[in-house]
Every structure is written in structure tokens, then in C-alpha cells.
Amino acid sequence: MPELPEVETVRRGLAPTLVGAHILRVDLRRKDLRFPFPKDFAARLLGRQIIALRRRAKYLIAEMSDGSALIAHLGMSGSFRLEGRADENGVFNYPRSKNPAHDHVVIHLDRGILVYNDPRRFGFLDLATTDDPAPPPFLAKLGVEPLSNEFGAETLAMLVAGRKTSIKAALLDQSLIAGLGNIYVCEALHRAGIAPNRPASEFAGRTGAPTKETTRLAGSIRDVLEEAILAGGSSLRDHRQADGSLGYFQHHFRVYDRGGEPCPRAGCKGIIGKMTQNGRTTFFCPKCQK
DNA sequence: CTGTGTTCCTGTTCGC
DNA sequence: TGCGAACAGGAACACA
Known part of the structure; x- marks a missing residue:
């Protein structure tokens, strides 16, 4: 599914909920996707506020209040979904459905739950930190953005x-x-x-x-x-x-x-x-x- | 450096 | 209808 227009559509769909949200808890339901999760992945996201959701090529980039960024690539079959309804105590529960196959990452926010699902696991999540000024190599190698003014x-x-x-x-x-x-x-x-x-x-x-x-x-x-x-x-x-x-x-x-x-x-x-x-x-x- | 084939994984569709 | 084979939106990697 996800080429540039699909990723952009996902970005626009998620942005109103994600931008401004705080990360309360991150559950990894397996140890890797296409690649292993970076070290202390969940711990390093904890307590951060998402201040912007950007797209570069087919990558989604959630910029955090501390200058770090969560980077997501959906591969062939990855998708995000929001589970946004709180119970009578104001608590967001996961899972809401009985059999959430391939829900690999569950990010609890103060205004909902963001779930990453990916049957084929060709997608991945990474974290760019402030200690490491060099952008991740897979972003550095990308060419021109086809909807930018540079492209013609x-x-x-x-x-x-x-x-x-x-x-x-x-x-x-x-x-x-x-x-x-x-x-x-x-x-x-x-x-x-x-x-x-x-x-x-x-x-x-x-x-x-x-x-x-x-x-x-x-x-x-x-x-x-x-x-x-x-x-x-x-x-x-x-x-x-x-x-x-x-x-x-x-x-x-x-x-x-x-x-x-x-x-x-x-x-x-x-x-x-x-x-x-x-x-x-x-x-x-x-x-x-x- | 450039170009190409293989590989990762599961779900769906196709052909017998 | 059943069942194995072929195929799927991507891209890192190995190798010529």
C-alpha cells in the first residue's frame, strides 16, 4: 500500500491527534520488525511530547519535544491506527478487539492509543536522537522530494x-x-x-x-x-x-x-x-x- | 560507482 | 471446494 501519497494520507490522518500528544507508555510486542528496535527504544520515548509529524519520501517522522524523532517506514504492509475511545474511567484500553494479529507496537498517548500493525514486517521504527547529530543513513541517502519546488x-x-x-x-x-x-x-x-x-x-x-x-x-x-x-x-x-x-x-x-x-x-x-x-x-x- | 538479483515475511489470489 | 504455487505496494544487501 504505502507509496508517497499513502504515507502523506496517513500523516494527515494522524497529525491532528499526534501533534501535541504526550507518550505515556510504549509496548513492544516483539523484539524486532524488519530490524531490531534501537536500544532502550521504549524508555527513550517515554514522557516525550510529539511537536510535529512530518513526511520525507515514504518515511513518517514524529518530532519530539526534546529534539529526538521517531521515524517510521511502513514497508509493504505496515499501517498505523488510532484507538481513541476512553472507558468510563477515562482510561484508554488496548486491545479493544479480540484478536489483534500483527499489532507489533502499541504507543499509549494521553489522548489515545497509536498501534503499529504490519503482517509482513518489512516496515521498521527507528529513533533519531539529539546525541547523534548524523541523520539515520537511510534518510541521508534519499533523493529529491518529487512534490518539492526542487523537482522539475x-x-x-x-x-x-x-x-x-x-x-x-x-x-x-x-x-x-x-x-x-x-x-x-x-x-x-x-x-x-x-x-x-x-x-x-x-x-x-x-x-x-x-x-x-x-x-x-x-x-x-x-x-x-x-x-x-x-x-x-x-x-x-x-x-x-x-x-x-x-x-x-x-x-x-x-x-x-x-x-x-x-x-x-x-x-x-x-x-x-x-x-x-x-x-x-x-x-x-x-x-x-x- | 552502477546495475541487478535475492531476500526478508504473511496474506491473498490463481490455477489445477 | 481444496490446496500448493505464485505473487504483492519496499529496499537493504551481496555481488558482477
């Missing part, structure tokens, strides 16, 4: 220059552009009418000036992310009312997971195809993506 056709052209790999693999590389995943790369390439297996370096432009294609691609990336965030925001209410397993944006996909269906581009008679690139499935229209 010129930046994209520069980033792919000299790359021997496909444009699809380049767009998935988090050290170049940070936040795109398999779905939105497929979607952006379709919108831009670009074949996923073309060499990335073709989008560098010959004279340093971005080509029309590169400009179109940069625009498509921005558009699809922004639209997905809007749709995610509007369907978050549904997500809360239902019991959690509904995706946010899948009805808006034009190619992803639509192999065999007609291409939705106006006037295009193509049929959406499927191929594998670098071990990931690519969906594309062989007719209008050149």
Missing part, C-alpha cells in the same frame, strides 16, 4: 543523465527521486506516453535543456502524486468507517493491475500489457507508450 524537468534530466538502466528502474530508485513506488511509476509513465523499458539516459536531453518528453514526464509524476493524495484524503473517511482493508486510489489506476483491459487513453485502441523489470511487474500500454 531540469532536475529529472540531470538525475537520469548517464544512467544505463531503464527509465522505470531509475524512477523507482529512491536515491534519485524519493517516494515513488511501483504503482505510481507505472501510472506516471503511462500518463506521459513513455515506454517503461527505454533507457533512462534518453531523458537527459542533449544540450542540457530538458526535452518535451522529460518535461511531460516530470509533470505526470507530479500530477499523479497530487491526484492520489487528493483521492486518499477524500477516501480516508471511508477507510475509517470500513474496517481498514480498502485501498485508497485503486479505482483511479489507469494501468496498474489492469493487464488485459483496454487502454483508457482517449482514442487509444491498445490493451494493457504486463512485463517484469528488475523483478517488479510493470503495467503499460504497448500502443501509446513509445
